[in-house]
Amino acid sequence: MLVKLAILAISVIILVVLxxxxxxxxxKAIDATDMARDPVCNTYISMDGVFKLKYNNKLYHFCSKECxxxxxxxxxxxxxxxxxx
Numbered sequence: 001m002l003v004k005l006a007i008l009a010i011s012v013i014i015l016v017v018l019x020x021x022x023x024x025x026x027x028k029a030i031d032a033t034d035m036a037r038d039p040v041c042n043t044y045i046s047m048d049g050v051f052k053l054k055y056n057n058k059l060y061h062f063c064s065k066e067c068x069x070x071x072x073x074x075x076x077x078x079x080x081x082x083x084x085x
Contacts, residue, residue, distance in 0.1 A: 036061035040070050 035044045043063045051062035055075060062068040 038063045038067050040067040 034047055036047045036049075037044055039060055039062075041063060045061055045063045047061055049061055049063070051065055051068045053060050053062065053068055053072065055071075060068075060071065062071065
């Protein structure tokens with residue numbers, strides 16, 4: 001019984017220390033260089049975002065799959081219209 005109580009006390013102390021340290025940690029400041037503008041809806045998003053597409057050797061960032069697909073469709077229309085001309 002005493003061993004279980006000691007393990008519980010140590011666990012509580014570790015938990016308190018971890019919580020205290022996490023509260024001290026400062027969140028990373030977001031710099032404008034960490035942001036990208038979605039070319040479809042003009043929303044600023046983190047460059048770490050999931051939705052990225054490389055087109056003509058340029059990397060584009062999107063806020064959603066919908067915006068990425070819209071961009072892709074517009075670029076395909078442009079390519080197809082150039083073929084017709």
